Amino acid sequence: MPVLAIGTITVCMGNEQRVSLRGTAYVPSAVTNLLSVDKMVEEGFEVSFSDGGCRIARPDESCVIIATRKEGQYTVTACEHNSVDAALTAVENVTKAQAQALLEHERLCRLNVDGMRKMARMGLVPGLSTDIPDLPFCEECAAGKQSKPQLPDNGNSRAPRPLHTIAFDVVGPIDPAAPAALGGARYALNGTDSQTRFRWTKPLQFKSEVTKAISDLIYPSRRTTRVGSSRTCEVTMAQSSSTLNSKHSSGAWESLTSARLRTRLNPMGWRSAATGSSWKL
Numbered sequence: 283m284p285v286l287a288i289g290t291i292t293v294c295m296g297n298e299q300r301v302s303l304r305g306t307a308y309v310p311s312a313v314t315n316l317l318s319v320d321k322m323v324e325e326g327f328e329v330s331f332s333d334g335g336c337r338i339a340r341p342d343e344s345c346v347i348i349a350t351r352k353e354g355q356y357t358v359t360a361c362e363h364n365s366v367d368a369a370l371t372a373v374e375n376v377t378k379a380q381a382q383a384l385l386e387h388e389r390l391c392r393l394n395v396d397g398m399r400k401m402a403r404m405g406l407v408p409g410l411s412t413d414i415p416d417l418p419f420c421e422e423c424a425a426g427k428q429s430k431p432q433l434p435d436n437g438n439s440r441a442p443r444p445l446h447t448i449a450f451d452v453v454g455p456i457d458p459a460a461p462a463a464l465g466g467a468r469y470a471l472n473g474t475d476s477q478t479r480f481r482w483t484k485p486l487q488f489k490s491e492v493t494k495a496i497s498d499l500i501y502p503s504r505r506t507t508r509v510g511s512s513r514t515c516e517v518t519m520a521q522s523s524s525t526l527n528s529k530h531s532s533g534a535w536e537s538l539t540s541a542r543l544r545t546r547l548n549p550m551g552w553r554s555a556a557t558g559s560s561w562k563l
Contacts (some may be wrong), residue, residue, distance in 0.1 A: 283296060283310070284309070285308065286308050286383055287307075287380065287408060288306065288310070289306060293518055301347065303317075304320075305321060309563070310381070326341070327347075331356075335356060369482055377414050377431060378418065379413075379418075381417050382411075383398070384420065386410060392423050398410070398414050399414050424455075440476060441475070441477035443477060444480075445475060445477075446476070447476040447477070448500065449474045449476065450473045450474075450492075452469060452471055452486075453463065453469065454469030454486075454489065456468050461544045467486055468487060468488075469483055469485070469487070469488070469497075470484070471484045471485075471486055471496070484499065
């Protein structure tokens, strides 16, 4: 059973005596109140058992508690206080308010404190106090927020080299469709290289174009990698005119590849040539 708070309470006995018990655990799920003999002895009480019951008293007899035996248990009968302040000190009042707020937090499906206060101000929940203190630590909320860390942009990867492993995802259908400059596309193909985290995006008009679009993206890049282009360059993707289709884009890529092989351009020259071209993805 979870313990929500530990503090000091004052118990009012039937003979108008009040007993303060320190180190009392607040457990809402408990079905009854329990007194620990060991704790009573630590507080300076003397505990004795007999056939007639249990006697708990201070050495100076200033406070005497009698527990009657019933069905194998010793029971102490207490009476209600006239006010909450008589039973709890200021510290325990705060603890009780936090415990009540935590209970409302659970009833409202783990809603945060700001949300609870807003609902109380708007009167959306009958009986919800507007004076809601900060909540204690909630294990369920902490467990619910645990998640696997996101993949770093530059870190260890299961792919040994660029273009070894590529993940693709299809988005769509998109309504309304893309503008005419993108061919009225209703789908988008997203690709991510696992080693470099480089990303592609290509608009598609029909979902059946996915296979061809993947081939158009992968094969030219892998051919460039096989012939020895090991430097990764960032290419500026400029929006092309509506007359430039994907076939022309593929031809431009192959033309740049052939030009680099023929002229033996250095990486900086290759980057300049690629940056000056128009691409449609």
